[in-house]
Amino acid sequence: GQQVMQIPQYQHVQEGEDFTTYCNSSTTLSNIQWYKQRPGGHPVFLIQLVKSGEVKKQKRLTFQFGEAKKNSSLHITATQTTDVGTYFCAGGSNYQLIWGAGTKLIIKP
Amino acid sequence: NAGVTQTPKFQVLKTGQSMTLQCAQDMNHEYMSWYRQDPGMGLRLIHYSVGAGITDQGEVPNGYNVSRSTTEDFPLRLLSAAPSQTSVYFCASSYAGSGTGYTFGSGTRLTVV
Numbered sequence: 778g779q780q781v782m783q784i785p786q787y788q789h790v791q792e793g794e795d796f797t798t799y800c801n802s803s804t805t806l807s808n809i810q811w812y813k814q815r816p817g818g819h820p821v822f823l824i825q826l827v828k829s830g831e832v833k834k835q836k837r838l839t840f841q842f843g844e845a846k847k848n849s850s851l852h853i854t855a856t857q858t859t860d861v862g863t864y865f866c867a868g869g870s871n872y873q874l875i876w877g878a879g880t881k882l883i884i885k886p
Numbered sequence: 887n888a889g890v891t892q893t894p895k896f897q898v899l900k901t902g903q904s905m906t907l908q909c910a911q912d913m914n915h916e917y918m919s920w921y922r923q924d925p926g927m928g929l930r931l932i933h934y935s936v937g938a939g940i941t942d943q944g945e946v947p948n949g950y951n952v953s954r955s956t957t958e959d960f961p962l963r964l965l966s967a968a969p970s971q972t973s974v975y976f977c978a979s980s981y982a983g984s985g986t987g988y989t990f991g992s993g994t995r996l997t998v999v
Contacts, residue, residue: 822987
């Protein structure tokens with residue numbers, strides 16, 4: 778069946794360093810969504826990408842959707858402690874999203 | 887406040903017991919769904935509904951039932967709890983095809999002993 782692979786599983790960064798997570802799908806996606814889940818919390822919607830090659834920015838966050846609509850990435854510039862959490866991608870139809878396993882962003886003390 | 891409300895927040899069940907997890911939204915969303923979240927596995931879709939009276943199975947429906955008698959409510963029933971159903975359960979809703987993403991409830995942490 779359709780799968781969405783997300784890497785890495787964890788990323789440890791110093792505050793101020795950049796962070797990137799990648800998602801790859803086994804099939805072409807109609808759209809991809811990104812969510813953030815704080816520790817002990819629930820997923821919160823960040824953004825949806827629909828078009829091939831689309832790039833969207835939200836302050837220090839940059840989201841990209843690949844030309845073939847099979848991969849996507851989230852890049853955070855100059856991480857802050859408020860960025861801590863797990864970032865999930867989810868792709869597919871609006872009714873049956875397939876979720877990546879998430880990338881946990883950990884700020885080194 | 888507008889949003890998705892889940893109850894209870896925590897529950898411990900004995901193997902074989904049944905229970906219903908409640909989910910209600912006040913945003914008039916057509917689409918509602920139930921997910922379970924297990925460590926390292928992301929979210930897996932259990933059941934979903936695209937409107938009152940319409941439900942369908944997701945990726946992991948076995949052991950769970952749903953119904954959608956109103957737009958607002960989408961309860962999840964565990965028929966005979968098993969330890970494998972220990973998980974965190976999230977209810978989510980959205981306007982279908984809107985591009986605004988899903989709104990999640992705060993979750994129910996279920997332990998089956």
